Amino acid sequence: MTYRIVLTGLCAAALAACSNSDPDLDHLLSSQASTTTQQANRAVSEQLPFQDLTDFEQANKGLIARPDALEVISERGELLWRMADYAFLDGEAADTVNPSLWRQAQLNAIHGLFEVSPGIYQLRGFDISNMTLIEGEHGWIVVDPLTAKESAKVAIDFAMQHLPQKPISAIIFTHSHIDHFGGVLGLNDYLADDIPIVAPHGFLEEATSENIIAGTAMSRRATYMYGRGLERNASGHVGSGLGKGAAFGTFGVLEPNTLISETGSQHTIDGVPFVFQYTPESEAPAEMTFYLPEHKAFCGAELVSRTMHNLYTLRGTKVRDARKWSAYINEAKELFADANIYFGSHHWPIWGQQQIQTFLTQQRDTYKYIHDQTVRHLNNGLVSDEIAETIQLPESLANTFSSRGYYGSLKHNSRAVYQAYMGWYDGNPAHLDPLPASQTASRYVALAGGADTLLQQTQTAFDQGDYRWAAELLNHLVFAEPDNQTARNLLADSYEQLGFQAESGPWRDVYLSAAKELRDGKANNGIDIRQMKDVLMQSPVSNFFDSMSVRLKAEEVDDDQAAMAIHISDKNEQYFLWIENSVLHHRPLRANDEFAARLTISHELFVDMLLGNAGLKDTLFSDALSVDGSLLELVGFFSLFEQPDANFNIVTP
Structure with a gap:
């Protein structure tokens, strides 16, 4: 059975889908991992405990059914996303993908309808996020109805083919990012009358306002962060680390009628007792988690995930408070200490009280370590770039897959902590009023002895596998001579190798998107905020x-x-x-x-x-x-x- 999701638009700047484009076969043939990249990726294979298959067992546990095929196409018939595009992930990691990111991409490709425990079910892989169904006395309580109306409808229709066909008796929005509420109108065929719609305090304001002021710039940068113009293959986009691509179409939102503003708030929703934890200004400005005492199940929303998350997102947002975030995780760890089940808004569940406590401890300490050690170094006079180059997770966290930087990264998160305390200025007067790159580029090229000499130096750096230095030099040359295709191609090659080595899905997509634009020019594949009209009407x-x-x-x-x-x-x-x-x-x-x-x-x-x-x-x-x-x-x-x-x-x- 083939499920088609017909899209009527593009996504918001908060998230962006990876779209298929016509592959450039000549380029694909030349996109190979260098010897240096292969050695770097092999080193990762030797560092991490890849023999531990616990995550794969958990990600497959409770599978009820999965669709034969799942496609996302536009209203014009343009293919935007389909699970079959990730078939290349079967087997061993390609040389062109960091093996740790490959592993995460494989896990995120495990999709279908799953039983978490009797009365709790999840639809995973129908979108970048999860939709959770909790069985109430009279119907289904839906948690986080995906990104788009079309993907949510396909998901709920699929669930109703395999679960008791009951009306939807309540909706819970865990936080204010569009991939957790935008598909709510896709549930219309199943909605009962006058149902509770539960969300954290401030939800509607935050859900409708994030993209209004800086949405244009954030949208453009999101095309890089999520690899919108990249092919889905071992030389292109393999996943975001948080999930696969997202199915974006028609977005909507319903106004909550029950707001959670205090931790410990208890509500009975369609006969099911809930205990809520209010966690604003953590992963989202308006966010909450909840606990189901009768199930001993903790929904961590996006307070915790099976990856290091972003303290700062590459598309651009306000910096998140790592210390506050860590404190919320510790609070959940203590409040819900008897939980035997964890499930979240992304990724796969965890079963077992001790396993959950260990996971929460590791997540808590990951963010607090980044915070504390960044502040320690800045108080010793190190600046943002120096800290990012210095800081390393302790072995106990570095060898934990859920603390790896598949979505966030240690380097850019430490920079976020520095920015939160110290801002953009690093104290060096030379950086107080620097010349812009458009003015310095030609001077650097001249200082290096001209374009030809600089190209020779960068080619040497590239051949030696020093891709960061090659990119640094070539960036000056491209800004001085934007039509110098030789320089653009070599810079693209440098970015490509950096992308092939990246463990972070967004880092990989940023590098490879930059390489594609340098070679092929800009594509008009931006994300149009106008497609959020139904959401913005609530602003x-x-x-x-x-x-x-x-x-x-x-x-x-x-x-x-x-x-x-x-x-x-x-x-x-x-x-x-x-x-x-x-x-x-x-x-x-x-x-x-x-x-x-x-x-x-x-x-x-x-x-x-x-x-x-x-x-x-x-x-x-x-x-x-x-x-x-x-x-x-x-x-x-x-x-x-x-x-x-x-x-x-x-x-x-």
Whole structure:
């Protein structure tokens, strides 16, 4: 039986799918691991306990059924994701993949419907995250309904073929990242009336706001972090470390009616007792875990995972507090010490009280070690790059697969801790006001004796397997001479070998995406935030004025720019917008405010305008829009706001 998920859009910046593109066969033939890379990967094989198959046993335990095939295609028929694309992961690790990452990718490819214990079931591999079903007295309690409506519907339909067909009696969102709520509308066929929708305090605000202000830049960088343009093969994308690719299509959200704001909160949901732990500002700004006393089962959400997670994500987010995160894990370890089952929002469960306690201890200490040792080194005068080069996990954690850097990494997480305390400045005055790369590049090339000499030096470094130094030098040359294809190709080769050695899925995807763009040029494969419209419709209107303020073309503003009023007709909300000192301000409209024009507009059309789905000039005669006052001033006002370039350069000036 083949399950097709038809997509109607792309994903949010929070996550990005890896899409198939037409393979360049000549390039695939040349994508080989160098001798240095092969030696580095063999060293990993000798370091870690690959003979321990416990994770594979746990990942397969309780399998009820798996679909014969699982495909994700776009509305236009474009293939975006399918489990069969990862068939190459069968067998021993390829020379072009870090064997530790290969192992994690194999584990994340184990998919289907699983029984965690009687009354608790998981759908794994239908998306990047897990959907959990808990059997209540009258129906199913759904935890984290995947990323997209289409993937969630296929998952729940598949589950109902193999489990008792009952209505959905409650929904639980463990945290505010889209891969844990975006598919909720795919459950509509099974929803009972007036069900509890449970989420951590602050969920809706965080779920709808993350991508509004910096979403364009985060989306572009997410295409690198998740390898959106890479082929799925041993020379390309093998997985994110957190899961496989994600099935992104139509996104939605439902407003919670039960909010958890205190640890220890007890609720009975469809006859099932829950004990909640409130863990804000850990892996997500709004997050919670829960415990099922009758099952002795702990849902760790994404507070803990079968990988080192990100204190900072390469796509760009605010730095997460490692010390607070570690403390929450310790709290869960003590509160739910009698748990015999652990399951999470990603990866596979753990059974056994002692095994769970050991896992929680290792997760707790991984984040606290990174925090404590980074701060120790910075207090001794080391700067971010020096700490990242120095810090190593102790053997007890380094040889633990769940503490390995498959998604986060030790190096960039230590930099995150440094940034949290010390910021971007490392104390060296030479770095206080440095020249930008576009200005220094040509000077470095000249200092090296010209492009030809620099190329010779970098070729030597590359031949010696010194890929980081080769990339450092070649980056200057490419920024000085962006059309120098010889330099671009050698830089791409250097990035490729670094990608082949990377244990972190995102690091691998970043390196290989950069290599692909250097060789082939940019592809228009960005993630369009406009496809989040149904989610953003739940965001407070004021959030969109904040997004307008960071799109103001300040250099085009006149000192006497007129103020405007906006009336959101179907929400009966009125706002006053004015520009002062080339800064946009907003607040609720007051009776004595003076403005050149008032725009009355429906909420949906207003969101469409700000997302670029509709233009002001194109909608002036719509029944959902009217203008009182100077139409010319209104059009002039809105012309001051730009639509940013969603496909900006990264590896070239």
